[in-house]
Amino acid sequence: MPHDITDVTIIGGGPTGLFAAFYAGMRGITARVVDALPELGGQLLALYPEKYIFDVAGIPQILAKDLVRGLVEQAKRFQPSFHLNQRVVALEEDGAGFALVTETDRFPSRSIVVAAGIGAFSPRRLPQPTAERWYGRGIFDRVTDPERFRGQRVLIIGGGDSAFDWAQQLLNRAAELTLVHRSDRFRAHGATVAAVQDAASTGRARVLTFHELADVHGDSNLLRAVTLKDVKTKMLRELDVDVILPMLGFVSDIGPLGAWGLRVESDEIVVTSSMETGRTGVWAAGDITTYPGKxxxxxxxxxxxxxxxxxxxxxxxxxKKVAPGHSSNMAIFGQKDD
Ligand SMILES: Cc1cc2nc3c(=O)[nH]c(=O)nc-3n(C[C@H](O)[C@H](O)[C@H](O)COP(=O)(O)OP(=O)(O)OC[C@H]3O[C@@H](n4cnc5c(N)ncnc54)[C@H](O)[C@@H]3O)c2cc1C
Known part of the structure; x- marks a missing residue:
């Protein structure tokens, strides 16, 4: 699909990309944001929407999803365009500028800011072939609203932060909650593990260590039960469930960025103190960058x-100068001078 040229195209709609979009508007240039995920917010919305963040200056405590909401609102002041579900696959250049190419679109741009974080990421899928057909119909690897699972029998698979965070969130919502992990070593925060284990000791949850998913059962469109396998004894047991939440981490991929003539080391872009990437017209910011002390x-x-x-x-x-001046003095915000 053809698009108009913008001054800057930002790869990544995480916190860095969203703030870059705001900043572009504040400096009076046009911007668009392209992201592979279906929603803006990067890691904050995809990995920990319900976690509190305490170290954003001036905001004592905020849920990750609320910080994203604020960043989107701030960026929208200058009407950047947002293009979601668009994985960037190539960067082309001719005399007139760049064209950022996704699987479906082509975005002409005078400059590029790469704010691609840890790369395009997607949840690691359950390896069991019988699980595949239930994705979106009983198996959900992303949770954005825990209320959706109120009153349901929920099985969580995993032993990391996401598994335990969602287990804790669902303790008082799910009709039954079971957490299954292949070992007895958890990679989650100690306090969350303790809270879930405490609930298990009083019968409000079940924690099955050394167990894994063996099979998924359902009738037509309704997921009904799972078979779990004890990895030590190989014994099988059936458990009635309505919902499976696999929390197996994410696989990420910086994809084509490595082939664009940028200085890339260990999947990170080596930048100068001006965020230069080694390619004229392309800058980088956020988790994707590295330099001493990053x-x-x-x-x-x-x-x-x-x-x-x-x-x-x-x-x-x-x-236009590099130095932006102070927002508190800008006419663009209705202040006195520029
Ligand atoms: C569990 C957890 C808790 C955290 N807690 C804190 C905290 O309390 N305080 C703190 O400061 N930091 C915290 N962090 C780290 C913080 O989330 C990151 O530093 C931050 O998300 C980096 O923002 P970013 O915009 O640079 O990258 P990201 O948030 O990773 O966003 C990058 C975006 O780029 C997109 N993208 C990548 N490649 C492509 C492509 N080829 N095509 C299209 N789109 C692409 C991705 O889909 C993604 O949306 C935490 C991280 C985790 C995992």
Whole structure:
């Protein structure tokens, strides 16, 4: 599908990409955001929407999903366009500028900001072939609203943070809650593990260690039960469930970024202090970047987004300064001067 040219195209709609979109608008250039996921928010919405974040400056405590909501609202002030479910597959360049190519679209752009985090990521799927047909109809590997599972018999598979976080969230919502893990070593936060184990000791949940999913059973469109296997004794047992939540982590892939002439080491883009990537017209920011002393934090991504966008602004329009000035003084926000 053809699109108009924008000044900057931002790869990634995580916190860094969203703040970059705001910043582009504040500097008076046009922006679009392209993301492989169906929703904006990057890791915050895909991996930990219900977790509190405590280290964003000026915000003492905020749910990840609420921080995303604020970032989207802030960015929308300048009407960037958002293109979701679009995995970037190529970057082309001619005399007039770049064209960022996804599986379906082509986005002409004067500059690029790569805010691709850990790459395009998708949940690791259950290896059992019988599970495949139940995805979206009883098996859900992403949870955005725990209320959806109120009153249901829920099986969670996994031993990491996501498995235990959702187990804790569903303790008082699910009719029955079972957590199954292949070993007795959990990679989750100790306090969450303790809360779920405590619930198990009082009969409000079941934690089955050294167990794995062996089979999934259902009638026409309704998931009904699972067979679980004890990995030590090989004994099988059947358990009635309505919902399976596999929390097996994510697989991520930086994909074509490695072939664009950027300085890439260990799936990260090596940037200068100006967020330069080694390719003229392409800057990077956020978790995807590396340099001595790099911290992979939301706060770092915000600062890097501002640096990258200001560099792009000056490169596209040399008459515009790199230094943005102070927002508190900007006419664009209805303040006195620019
Ligand atoms: C469980 C957990 C808790 C955390 N808690 C905190 C915390 O308390 N405080 C803190 O500061 N940080 C925390 N972090 C880290 C924080 O989430 C990251 O630093 C932050 O998400 C980085 O933002 P980003 O926008 O750079 O990348 P991401 O959030 O990873 O977003 C990148 C986006 O780029 C998209 N993308 C990638 N490749 C492509 C492609 N080829 N085509 C299209 N789209 C693509 C992805 O789909 C993704 O949406 C936590 C992380 C985790 C996993």
């Amino acid at each position: 911290l992979k934090l939301i706060a770092t991504g915000f600062a890097e987004a501002a640096i990258a966008v200001n560099q792009a602004v000056h490169w596209i329009y040399p008459e």
